[in-house]
Amino acid sequence: MHNENTQIVFISGKDSYAMDLFEIRPLNFLIKPLKEEEIVKIIKKVIELSAKSNHFFEYKIGRTQTKIPLKDILYFESSGKKVKIFTQDEVHEFYGKLSVIEQQLTNKDFIQIHKSYLVNYSHVIKYHYENVQISDNTVLPISQQQRKSVSDILLQRWREDKGNG
Structure with missing residues (x-):
């Protein structure tokens, strides 16, 4: 269905099915008997993910207003007076300042790694002291x-994510 917003949790008495479900990408796979704390943890995660999927970044070029879902943005790149928004499929460009965008995106999973780059934490797949790798394999300097x-931010977030799932 190509619907990234729908969250599926499978429940079974047998753990042998778990490996067959990777293509479907369920949120989780629970084994019976269920524990209340597991169910509460999953519900909290679904609420957190659905809240993230409803946020947009808006920008204007001339008289045209454009909205992009935050979850689709890999990173922002600033060069002179222009800002580029990189998504998996396309690049958007508008006049603006990265510092203003960073303020708009406070508490929205974006990390300033450089005066020219603001990256979406959800798309960081590798971290090295000098750079990060984004999900499209772009390597950006820190x-x-x-x-x-x-x-500090990445290590804290990875610890939190590990604790949540």
Whole structure:
């Protein structure tokens, strides 16, 4: 169905089915008998994911207003007075400042890694001290000034994610 917003949790008495479900990409696979804390944890995760999927970044070029779902944005790149928005399929460009965008996206999973780059945490697949790799395999540099804070943020988030699922 190509619907990334629908969350599926499978419940079974046999764990042998779990590996067959990777293509479907369920949110989770629970084994009977169910435990209340597992169910509560899954419900919280569904609520968190659905809240994220309803957020958009809006920008304007001339008289045209455009909205892009935040979950689709890989990263923002600033060059001069222009900002490029990179998604998996296309690049959008408009006049703006990265500092203003960063303020708009506070608490929205975006991390300033460099004066020219604001990355979507959800699309960071690898982290090295000097750079991050995004889900489209783009490698972006982390400025010296940002290395400590980026490292702290990413390590904290990965610990949280590991604890949640």
